Amino acid sequence: MVAPALDDVDRVLLAGLSADARQTNNALAAKAGIAPSTCLGRIRALRESGVVRGFHADIDPSLAGRPLQAMIAVRMHGHARGRLEVFMRQLAGLPGVLNVFLLGGGHDFFVHVAAAGTDGLNAFVIEHLSSNPDVALTETNLIFQHARATRWT
Known part of the structure; x- marks a missing residue:
């Protein structure tokens, strides 16, 4: 698999998703300085290219019974x-x-x-x-x- 070329907008989107993948598309678009529809397309492209592999919950093992x-x-x-x-x-x-x-x-x-x-x-x-x-x-x-x-x- 060839890594896609990432630009500054992609990097802002990746930083935003890694900090809080549950934030709204509108909030993420505002951080990147792009339209919400453009943001959706960019995130979809990042997922399809394999750059974004998924969205996960960060579970505290200690609080979930595995300390x-x-x-x-x-x-x-x-x-x-x-x-x-x-x-x-x-x-x-x-x-x-x-x-x-x-x-x-x-x-x-x-x-x-x-x-x-x-x-x-x-x-x-x-x-x-x-x-x-x-x-x-x-x-x-x-x-x-x-x-x-x-x-x-």
């Missing part, structure tokens, strides 16, 4: 290299998984998870990672604090 967050580093066995993308999609679909990152370097994945407690985190690692014959190593790091970037700039 323990961890980043789990995963290294795969060499024989599993052809299945990395499939494994990544499987992980992304599991309960409690917030993000999955395919990496270059010493580890193959970082898996950002939220669990109700240490027992749930331990069960996740054992059931979904350590018991998988393709997984060579896991390393779990607890997250004490997390700040989400609020803007695309």
Whole structure:
């Protein structure tokens, strides 16, 4: 997929959406200095080109019953290299998984998870990672604090 050429208006729209995707089209158009109908067309084009992948709720895992967050580093066995993308999609679909990152370097994945407690985190690692014959190593790091970037700039 080829990245579309973005102009200053597109960048204002992306910054506005990343700060508050629920704002009205009229408010977003005013920030970009364009007509509301033009704004709708621009946002539609950004979605169709894949620049805007979706609109999501930012849920606080702690307030939603999963106060323990961890980043789990995963290294795969060499024989599993052809299945990395499939494994990544499987992980992304599991309960409690917030993000999955395919990496270059010493580890193959970082898996950002939220669990109700240490027992749930331990069960996740054992059931979904350590018991998988393709997984060579896991390393779990607890997250004490997390700040989400609020803007695309």
